[in-house]
Amino acid sequence: MSHLLEVKNLTVDFHTAQGTVHAVRDVSWHLDRGETLAILGESGSGKSVSASAIMNLIDTPPGEIVSGEILFEGRDILKMSDQERRNLNGQRIAMIFQDPLSHLNPVYTVGFQIAEMMTAHGTPKAKARERTLELLKRVGIPDYENKVDTYPHQFSGGQRQRLMIAMALAMKPDILIADEPTTALDVTVQAQILELLEELQEETGMGLLLITHDLGVVAEVADRVVVMNKGEIVESGTATQVYKAPVHPYTKKLIAAVPGEGEMAQPVGGEEPILKIEGLSKAYGAFTALDSATLTVLPRETVAIVGESGSGKSTLAKTILRLEDATGGAAFYEGRDLVTMAPADLFDLRREIQMVFQDPTQSLNPRMSVFDIISEAFVIHPEILPKSEWKAKVKELLDHVGLDASHMHRYPHQFSGGQRQRIAIARALALAPRLIICDEAVSALDVSIQAQVIQLLKRLQEELGLSYLFIAHDLPLVRDFAHRVVVMQGGRIVEQGPVREIFENPKEQYTKDLLAASPHPDPEVQAERRKARMQLEKTA
Structure with a gap:
């Protein structure tokens, strides 16, 4: 029986001023109806280029499909006319992109953009509107009847990803390509998105092609895995086979770099706090983004702040740095209150407190x-x-x-x-600081690069005596890196303590839910977790 989608001996080159880059080299894989295939690998491995070739999204030039076939229901789509491929894209094969904000048009309402997917393929406007409302409800957009006529920037990151899913599913495609759909999402939102994709797959029988570097995501949803490195497939098999018995050194390196298995750090003690926050608050009109936060950071200590989007993590960091003015409370750095400090004194003190932002592409001046x-x-x-x-x-x-x-x-x-x-x-580090605030500083990095950066931060802490306030949503990473953990929800600190205590004996239900939502890279362990979760939902 022929496969729903089959890539045969695909080779893609990019011709640049520095020479030819062989992005994809002689790659072959297949996807069947109702199946989830994960393409796993680091940035630059060729994962997304393969998907772009399917969707006809490779810029030519500089890109060139040198050789190979892409067979959809037995027909080579590379030999189809432009009109045939336009009819195929969106209608039979759809794609969810990694960064929804970059792929949703900011000047059109979300309802218009989802409906446009259907009207472009001949659906009457009234029917497209009706289907749009149905899709928004299906992907879990709250108050969808009113939100249909609002704009992308008025939604959270997780909601924007749901909007992309709604748009991709508008024409009930046979194949859905999801390119890093959960990379920048919190663990609970990630779990919801993955669960939604699985439900939709069961309903429609579509094939799901998942492009990712996250082994936890692979363990949660993938039937089979293809591992790519430097444009080539180095290993393939079921998710369990690849995780339990990897053959290629590159696959072994990826699995070894997965956080969450190392020794947990012992608490740091014996010294006065370098940073002491007491009842710190920040309100925007009637909305309280940060509500009476109290915590300390000791010299040479890493304090991690975890919680969902909107929990107040970044607001806390910005308020400490006076990038936002607090509306209440105090933040003492070595006994001096940052909240009430004069601008001239604050200017001098900024040398000792520095920040590493989430996205270096935006925080580094390109000129x-x-x-x-x-x-x-x-x-x-x-x-x-x-x-x-x-x-x-x-x-x-x-x-x-x-x-x-x-x-x-x-x-x-x-x-x-x-x-x-x-x-x-x-x-x-240029100003020789004593405290560095890292705001999701490694969330968008590949697992092995992430491991390298964390090792670097640990080494610098030992050599230079640094303290870190580490904001993250990757709980296994926090487990390996932090000395203490602060859990935030709705602008408030709901729980804090040594890393071992939080991970092995959480007291708050919210903390337990966060830990339960974090996927395990072992497919068998993740399957047991899923079974327990479903059992809990049934009894509830």
């Missing part, structure tokens, strides 16, 4: 070289270092974070995501 980005700290604080020593210091900082110092005159776009985050860390 500045790496040297300019890092040495900007010395421009702002000229008393730190004479100009004659800037180059040597930048070289030292790049060495610290594991980057080639000879690349200091390159620009951010010439580096990978993991390398850009290392540049952001080097910039934060």
Whole structure:
């Protein structure tokens, strides 16, 4: 019997000024109806290029499909006319992209954009509107009848991903391609999205092609796995086979890098807190984003802050740094209140508290070289270092974070995501801070790059005596990295304690729900968790 979708000996090249990049090399795999196939690998492995070739989204030039076939129900779609492929895309094969905000048009309502998927394929407007409302209800958009005429920026990240799913499912496609659909989502929202995809698959019998670097997501939904590295397939098999008995060294490296299996850190003690927060609050009119937060950070300690989107994690960080003005409470850094501090004193103190943001692509100036980005700290604080020593210091900082110092005159776009985050860390270290606030600093990185950055942060903590306030939604990562954990919900701290206590003996139901929603990379363990969850839902 022929497969629903079959990729045969696909080779894709990109011709650049620096030469030809072999993005995909002689790749073959298949997807059957009702099946979930996961393509697993790091950034640059060729996962998304394969999917782009199916959807006719490769820019040519510089891209070129050199050879191969992509068979949909036995027909090679690479040989179809442009009109035939347009009829196929959206109607029979649909795609969910990684960043919904980049793929939803900000000037049109979400209802218009979902309906457009149908009207473009000949559905009458009235029927398309009716189906749009039905889809919004199905993907769990609250108050969908009123939200249908609102704009993408008025939704949360998880809701925008649901909108993308609604748009992709508008024409009831036979194949759904999901490209990193849960990368930047909180664990509870991720669990909801994956559960929704499985339910929709059961209802329609569609084939699901899941592109990911998250082994927990693979364990939750995949039937089979294809592992890609440097444009080639290095391993394939069932999710259990690949996890339990990996053959290729690259697959073994990916599995070894998965967090959540290491030794938990012992609590740090014996010293006065470097940061002491008492009843810190932030309100925007009638809305309270941060409500009476109280916590401490000790020297050489990593305190992780976890919680869903909207729980107040980032507001807490911004209020400490005075990027937002608090409406109540105090934040003492070595006994001095940051909330009431005069601007001149705050300017000097900023040298000791630095921040690493979630997305280095946005936080690094694209017009500045790496040297300019890092040495900007010395421009702002000229008393730190004479100009004659800037180059040597930048070289030292790049060495610290594991980057080639000879690349200091390159620009951010010439580096990978993991390398850009290392540049952001080097910039934060330039002023020799004592406290670094990391706001989802590793959430978008591949698992092995993530492991490298965490090891780097640990090493810097030991060598330089740094303290970290580490905001994250990846609970296994927090388990391996933090000394203490603070759990936030709805702007309030609901639980905090040593990492072992929070992970092994959580007291609050919300904390228990967060831990239960975090997928385990072992498919057998995850299957047991799912069975227990379903049993709990039945009894409830």
